Amino acid sequence: DGGITQSPKYLFRKEGQNVTLSCEQNLNHDAMYWYRQDPGQGLRLIYYSQIVNDFQKGDIAEGYSVSREKKESFPLTVTSAQKNPTAFYLCASSSGTGALRAINEQFFGPGTRLTVL
């Protein structure tokens, strides 16, 4: 049963703590992405990775860090430097680029809702 999973579904953090959100996929996709979604807003790209051991900053990378040690896994750490981390976090994967080297469809996980207490 192929798919992309995220854990935990809900996460509570005290101010000043780092937390790590898990994202795993068994779709054999090369590319993986992390997005942040605030209420009534679209998705904003935090980090993305096109290949193992390589990743790039997105539009709102400050206060976040990632690693890509395995093809299947792309964990996101929300550090204490992120001033307003309460949000819904979505992980996605893609087989990469297709026709005209434009990105193919993305497959999303169910999301993690992070709340800072």
Add this chain to the structure above:
Amino acid sequence: SQQGEEDPQALSIQEGENATMNCSYKTSINNLQWYRQNSGRGLVHLILIRSNEREKHSGRLRVTLDTSKKSSSLLITASRAADTASYFCATGLSGYSTLTFGKGTMLLVSP
């Protein structure tokens, strides 16, 4: 900056009616994608239309793309209560491995 922008922000219709959502974007694209998100869930890909295509169908979905006007529309025919969700457009550029998402249209279909 956000590439795609959906219109309207919210849409309320009765079951059986058609729902039309629009997306405008600013720069040339290679493809445009539509996604659906149920409340509190991840996004689900609906349809991808390439810049050299003008119209695409998938079941009750019809997507059009007008590159001269830099706009796209998503039509859901004979809507059902289960179509209630937020719908997002996302644009892909040649040579880029990322998508840029709009803020979405929230669709409410009442029985």
